[in-house]
Amino acid sequence: MKKITLTSALCVVLVFCLSSCKTYYIPVDSFKQQFAGLDLSREVTTRGPAGDKVKYMTYPIDTIKCVDNKGEPYNLPNSPSLEIRFTYDNNKRTIFYFDLIRINDTLLTGGQSRFISSIKKTIRLNSIKKIEIQDGKKNYRYVK
Numbered sequence: 001m002k003k004i005t006l007t008s009a010l011c012v013v014l015v016f017c018l019s020s021c022k023t024y025y026i027p028v029d030s031f032k033q034q035f036a037g038l039d040l041s042r043e044v045t046t047r048g049p050a051g052d053k054v055k056y057m058t059y060p061i062d063t064i065k066c067v068d069n070k071g072e073p074y075n076l077p078n079s080p081s082l083e084i085r086f087t088y089d090n091n092k093r094t095i096f097y098f099d100l101i102r103i104n105d106t107l108l109t110g111g112q113s114r115f116i117s118s119i120k121k122t123i124r125l126n127s128i129k130k131i132e133i134q135d136g137k138k139n140y141r142y143v144k
Helices: 002-019 028-035
Strands: 023-025 042-047 053-058 063-067 073-077 082-088 092-097 107-111 120-124 130-135 141-143
Touching: 028 063, 028 130, 082 120, 092 107, 092 120
Parallel strands: none
Antiparallel strands: 023 063, 023 130, 042 053, 042 141, 063 073, 082 092, 082 130, 107 120
């Protein structure tokens, strides 16, 4: 009985480790440079887990330049399941979907939900201290 329990526990830990999301980091200056001069010029259609389709405008970014936890450069392919976490004033954090963020000169506004489009938040660009990004492995896909 102990052998079965131990084997089961090891399998659960292994599955968790293999399916966990890898977090990458985007230096704040690099983030600003990647969006410099871009407009919301790409229309995309996203299919959600229930088969629902939503059409919206986003930035024409195919890959995000970031670094891994060892500081090595990494080009993360853009997808609708990417979640970006901003740490700003007083170590507060906000998570947005990457393709739902909007940037102007001093503010960043983002969508925090794909189900309720009115859930948005705005933060000041100059208050951002750290940017983390990861694929949340949610079942959202771009479709044509």
